[in-house]
Amino acid sequence: MTQLFDLLALDAVQRAAFALLLGAIGLPIVGVVIIGLDIVPVRFAMMHIALLGIAFGLLTGVDPLLCAVVACGLSGAGLAPLARSASGLSGAMGLLMSLAIAAALLVLSISGVNAAGAFELLWGSILATRTGDVVLLGVIAVVVPGLFFLRRGQLALLLHDRELAACSGVRVERLTMVLLVLVAVAVAGAIRLTGALLVDALTLLPALAARRMAHSLTGMAWWAVGFGVVVNLVGFVLALLLDQPPGPVLVLLAGVLALAAHLIPERRTPEWQSSPREAVSPH
Amino acid sequence: MVHGVDLVVEPGERVALTGTNGSGKTTLLRAVLGLHPARSGVIEVGGVRAGSAADWTRRRRDAAWIPQKQAAGRFPLLADELLASSGAPEHARTAAEELGVGHLRGQPLHTLSGGQLQRTYLARAMGCVAAGAGLLLADEPTAALDFAGQADAARMLTSLPVTVLVVTHDRAVVNRCERVLEMAAGALREIT
Numbered sequence: 246m247t248q249l250f251d252l253l254a255l256d257a258v259q260r261a262a263f264a265l266l267l268g269a270i271g272l273p274i275v276g277v278v279i280i281g282l283d284i285v286p287v288r289f290a291m292m293h294i295a296l297l298g299i300a301f302g303l304l305t306g307v308d309p310l311l312c313a314v315v316a317c318g319l320s321g322a323g324l325a326p327l328a329r330s331a332s333g334l335s336g337a338m339g340l341l342m343s344l345a346i347a348a349a350l351l352v353l354s355i356s357g358v359n360a361a362g363a364f365e366l367l368w369g370s371i372l373a374t375r376t377g378d379v380v381l382l383g384v385i386a387v388v389v390p391g392l393f394f395l396r397r398g399q400l401a402l403l404l405h406d407r408e409l410a411a412c413s414g415v416r417v418e419r420l421t422m423v424l425l426v427l428v429a430v431a432v433a434g435a436i437r438l439t440g441a442l443l444v445d446a447l448t449l450l451p452a453l454a455a456r457r458m459a460h461s462l463t464g465m466a467w468w469a470v471g472f473g474v475v476v477n478l479v480g481f482v483l484a485l486l487l488d489q490p491p492g493p494v495l496v497l498l499a500g501v502l503a504l505a506a507h508l509i510p511e512r513r514t515p516e517w518q519s520s521p522r523e524a525v526s527p528h
Numbered sequence: 529m530v531h532g533v534d535l536v537v538e539p540g541e542r543v544a545l546t547g548t549n550g551s552g553k554t555t556l557l558r559a560v561l562g563l564h565p566a567r568s569g570v571i572e573v574g575g576v577r578a579g580s581a582a583d584w585t586r587r588r589r590d591a592a593w594i595p596q597k598q599a600a601g602r603f604p605l606l607a608d609e610l611l612a613s614s615g616a617p618e619h620a621r622t623a624a625e626e627l628g629v630g631h632l633r634g635q636p637l638h639t640l641s642g643g644q645l646q647r648t649y650l651a652r653a654m655g656c657v658a659a660g661a662g663l664l665l666a667d668e669p670t671a672a673l674d675f676a677g678q679a680d681a682a683r684m685l686t687s688l689p690v691t692v693l694v695v696t697h698d699r700a701v702v703n704r705c706e707r708v709l710e711m712a713a714g715a716l717r718e719i720t
């Protein structure tokens with residue numbers, strides 16, 4: 246126990262804990278949006294695009310991680326027009342992924358940088374969190390929940406049915422673009438925190454667990470943030486106690502939670518069966 | 529699919545659209561809302577031809593649409609959220625009470641029965657009209673309703689102070705419309 250407190254006194258550990266707490270506020274809501282837009286493979290696409298951004302940064306001398314975030318944001322905006330059909334986004338992301346990795350390798354070869362160095366930046370490490378990452382996560386923690394609660398009615402309509410949203414006065418193209426840019430930037434930020442392979446623990450897994458617990462978009466967002474906070478804080482402390490890398494511990498914990506949520510039998514509300522009026526006066 | 533349709537509906541007129549399955553009735557209604565891109569031809573509403581995205585947004589907001597396929601959707605939506613999307617939540621909620629689905633407001637749409645869902649969409653349309661929509665586009669709005677519901681809905685839909693274009697095979701609705709058109713293989717024919 247004293248060992249834990251010694252660790253918690255360290256600067257890097259404190260910054261990591263703070264980053265995880267910030268991440269737990271915005272990223273699980275992003276996960277809910279990812280499920281709602283049906284773009285679960287988005288993280289693979291962003292991983293490749295981030296690599297292209299890093300390569301560009303290494304070539305030009307601009308901060309590679311900033312380039313990665315910008316590249317992800319731009320590609321999110323570029324994808325928006327393809328969201329019109331249900332299959333449009335997934336197909337386009339596959340294509341984008343291949344193009345981005347090809348371009349990245351080409352740029353790396355031109356810039357004469359060792360490709361392994363660029364890939365290394367993708368792994369991320371929670372304990373190596375930099376101030377820039379904390380700022381990005383802080384912005385996400387404010388912007389995502391803020392936008393969500395201001396626009397939750399429109400968002401619920403859009404994720405339910407695009408045409409219904411369009412016929413309710415929602416500007417679907419613009420809202421979709423904002424969502425895709427946010428998702429892209431947030432995933433890029435989360436990749437920095439846990440590494441590309443473990444980014445699900447912060448985004449998708451809390452959202453998947455929440456989907457099981459709530460029947461409305463707002464309810465899901467609350468549950469997702471709750472799960473996110475619990476997973477991140479408990480997982481981080483557990484990792485410190487066990488002296489293991491935080492990333493895998495977080496993923497395992499989030500995975501167990503999502504699985505447990507799916508084992509709970511689906512909730513049934515009493516009104517679901519019959520109307521109260523019918524119950525009183527049978528015809 | 530739909531071709532050579534030349535239809536003028538006067539403001540405040542009630543027009544029933546009938547015709548064989550697959551003849552293009554739904555396609556025609558969706559084209560009015562820009563949900564089905566027209567390859568050629570012009571559809572004006574209130575003398576306005578929609579060009580820009582803003583035009584389409586305005587036209588869609590100015591219309592109360594009851595879709596034929598009331599999709600369960602990819603993501604849960606509460607009945608109350610559907611009612612609120614009309615732009616006049618209180619009116620839509622009152623209409624939902626009148627239509628006997630007021631108590632289901634807190635339920636997600638996918639847990640409603642077909643008729644309950646259709647009643648909720650009807651209530652939403654009432655809200656849209658209260659919010660200022662001047663055109664009602666209803667696609668088989670009574671197809672899932674019980675006998676009493678069909679009669680109530682027919683009365684409700686045709687006593688609104690708006691222009692009505694309703695696809696229907698329900699006698700009660702047809703009888704309350706001034707004009708009846710029949711669509712066959714994508715072309716229109718006036719019956720009365």
Ligand SMILES: Nc1ncnc2c1ncn2[C@@H]1O[C@H](COP(=O)(O)OP(=O)(O)OP(=O)(O)O)[C@@H](O)[C@H]1O
Nearest residue numbers: 529547548549550551552553554555556596695711
């Ligand atoms: N999304 C689509 N893609 C391709 N064809 C379609 C699509 N929707 C409808 N169709 C075709 O267009 C034609 C007209 O369809 P529409 O839905 O307008 O018919 P309808 O008159 O409303 O029929 P119903 O009485 O069965 O509702 C049909 O042949 C149908 O198969």
Ligand SMILES: [Mg+2]
Nearest residue numbers: 553554596667
């Ligand atoms: Mg039809």
